[in-house]
Amino acid sequence: MDERFASGLSTNHPMGSYLEALHHTGYYYTFIGIAQVAAAILLLIPRTVTLGALLYFPIIVNICILSFAVRFDGSFVSAPLMVLANVYILVWNYDRLKYILPFKKISDYGIIEKPKKYSNKFPFLFFTTVTVVFGLILLVFIYGHEVMPKNSLSDCKKQFIHTERETEGFQFCQCVHKEGKTLDTCLEEFENIND
Structure with missing residues (x-):
């Protein structure tokens, strides 16, 4: 309460400076915190997970872009992975979202529409893709910038x-x-x- 996020980070650091300025916005800072907690609660309840993912998506994309812009170690790897997790939830719940999207008809190519019966085969393609994306994010973190x-x-x-x-x-x-x-x-x- 009434404490800046990552208060141990110096205000001379680019992220510390941003968070300090954000903290001084008053109730806007509180509003962001409440929105994050609300999104978390909605994500925990199976019936409201789609709404939680919709609420959380702009928040985590903002955090991800900010982390890359100021080269912030604290969320340089975790933020992109949370964006991908959120995208996965949104795609998984496409059947609920398609009614609010502006597209008239989109072919599902058999991958978006949920099957009537699920296969018990291990999803090698999915886990291979997740592993490759995770590896690419780590490589960008380690080798993406000469100076951090x-x-x-x-x-x-x-x-x-x-x-x-x-x-x-x-x-x-x-x-x-x-x-x-x-x-x-x-x-x-x-x-x-x-x-």
Whole structure:
């Protein structure tokens, strides 16, 4: 109550700065929290799971895009996976959603419409796809960005220890965590040091 989300994250960090500003919006911050709790409750009740997934979808897509935009370690992997889980719930409940969608008639190709009888065969294609997507998300997290601000100054510096860009990396970390400059400014300075 009356505490910023991820309050341990410095306001100099891009995500910390965003959350601090969001916290100062007053009842809008509370509204977002209530919407998240309402979506969670609706997702837990089988009869209202579709409504919960519809409510939660814009929330988690926003969190996912925000995580990538500011390179936030805290939800860089989990947010895209939650988006995929939400999409899975929406597709699974397509038979309930098709009445509110603006399409007149869509061929189901035998994959969207629920079968009259379910097969007991293990869904290898589904689990292979999930494993590949999970692997791709991890690869983007590990190799997608040359530089990450990380969640603290010490974590930021760890990614540069014993590398050829250790000095420039430490300056980048200082720029984000101590000087509080924008992520774009710090990234630009990081790139210009080597030029």
